Amino acid sequence: MFEGKKLFVLDLDGTFYLGDRLLPGSLEFVEKVYEVGADLVFLTNNSSATKQEYRDKIEKLGVSGKYFDIYTSAEATIRFLKEHYSNKSVYLLAVPSVENLFRWSGIELDDEDPDIVVMTYDKTLNFQKIERFCHFVRHGALYIASHPDINCPTEHGPIPDVGSFIALVKASTGRDPDHVIGKPNTAILEMLIKDYDVQKDEVVMIGDRLYTDIECGLRTGVDTILVLSGETTMDMVPEDPPFYVFSGLKEIVESMK
Known part of the structure; x- marks a missing residue:
């Protein structure tokens, strides 16, 4: 095969x-x-890290960088936004390094009046972020999620992933994502x-x-x-x-x- x-x-x-x-x-x-x-x-x-962070991790585990490339749902989400919504502003749930990746890629980030809300795997998530995200979803912002995984496997067992956060937003607002990229x-x-x-x-x-x-x-x-x-x-x-x-x-x- x-x-x-x-x-x-x-x-x-x-x-x-x-x-x-x-x-x-x-x-x-x-x-x-x-x-x-x-x-x-x-x-x-898993959109909780950048391509470079993944590369650094894999190389530290003993794998030569000449053997592989990496593509993440965060990168795909950025590509989707630039191809379809290039002039729209975004409220983003993301860890700081991924937030910087969006910003460096030319995505306009807006915490006050965004056109689009984007959910990536934000391990720094807190109530204030979720409250604001749900507010924008409830008021009609286009809603994009980087991927639908319910749990992320770890050596200590599964931990909540974006799919769990999607369920939370659905329970609060009644809305599912308009687009799931990964x-x-x-x-x-x-x-x-x-x-x-x-x-x-x-x-x-x-x-x-x-x-x-x-x-x-x-x-x-x-x-x-x-x-x-x-x-x-x-x-x-x-x-x-x-x-x-x-x-x-x-x-x-x-x-x-």
């Missing part, structure tokens, strides 16, 4: 690492993809396919979540692999699934030999 593949798109949390620990087979997988001459892109919904939205994967100038049959999507990673790969029409190293357990996998199932990256590496 890996013959002729030119682009491997890999999730991070629960697929490649948990917290600050590489999962078994992660380094070997990266080296194998490089050995066969394919490109590796980490595609993460996986399973096919646009985020289509962007990579276009950027790397490959065909869909040359792409493999690998992740640990059924409703984001796997759904994104299936909707886009690429070969898709579920790993059982993160959120999904075997009892959650449907009978005769339209995707491949491996225990983790270590087993995938063994199948590529």
Whole structure:
């Protein structure tokens, strides 16, 4: 199934690492993809860090920067805003580094009268931010979320993610996001396919979540692999699934030999 593949798109949390620990087979997988001459892109919904912060973390875990690139739902959200709402102001929920990324990318941030509200994975979230965000949503601002993940897997167990915050806003305002940018939205994967100038049959999507990673790969029409190293357990996998199932990256590496 890996013959002729030119682009491997890999999730991070629960697929490649948990917290600050590489999962078994992660380094070997990266080296194998490089050995066969394919490109590796980490595609993460987690918008609580910038591309450079992710790169620094992965390199500190022992992975050479020559092996990979990174694309985040925060970057995709910025790209979406610039392509469709370039002259609109934004009230943003984000950690400081991601807020700076939006600002440096030319997005006009507005805490008083924004046209759009954007929710990323803000680990500095507090009541004042949520109160203001809900106020703008309730009064008709366009509402965008970077991704729909309910929980983020860590070495200590799952923690609330953007999907949980979306549920909070829905309970308060009655509104769902007008746009959700990250996986399973096919646009985020289509962007990579276009950027790397490959065909869909040359792409493999690998992740640990059924409703984001796997759904994104299936909707886009690429070969898709579920790993059982993160959120999904075997009892959650449907009978005769339209995707491949491996225990983790270590087993995938063994199948590529």
